[in-house]
Amino acid sequence: RKEVEQDPGPFNVPEGATVAFNCTYSNSASQSFFWYRQDCRKEPKLLMSVYSSGNEDGRFTAQLNRASQYISLLIRDSKLSDSATYLCVVNHGDYKLSFGAGTTVTVRA
């Protein structure tokens, strides 16, 4: 079983729509959680950390469910520039990051 699993998508949504997707992780001892964004053929960029109480950053909302071992990302009022692959990233406390394969989001005009 992979350490971090994501629905690959793609999620094709119109501008202004809300899109949400989850990721599951297998290691119950995981300590830190992140969403990264990766554009085609570029490096990943940190979108946001995910906190236990859930957190929001503008149009992006992240939730963590430790009991069920999943993390979610919700994007409100989608923009064309939100088109990217979103990587779910988990840390087990040893400073090494485990990456999901990514969820592709395409926002259309």
Place this chain on the structure above:
Amino acid sequence: GAVVSQHPSRVICKSGTSVKIECRSLDFQATTMFWYRQFPKQSLMLMATSNEGSKATYEQGVEKDKFLINHASLTLSTLTVTSAHPEDSSFYICSARPLVAGHSYEQYFGPGTRLTVT
């Protein structure tokens, strides 16, 4: 702040040759740098963890004699792919963890190096 550079951004080499990739943290010191490899439509796979002044720690299945890592300073780590083969063609990305007090699991990524072995 927190900028990581990689050089070269793209390299094409012939089978059997060696290629060196540099990773630099430009505006911070990094205790630890990480080297990843990403194949098309796949996730980043950690290859090795590099600590300044000590030997790198390789992940299972990664040949340390083929992928030589040197971390000579707090701002520079190099990855040398020796005797490259076409199956080594991939996107190689480094990341750096800032030298900060307390726990910080954030890493900052370089722009990646696309290696093509012909």
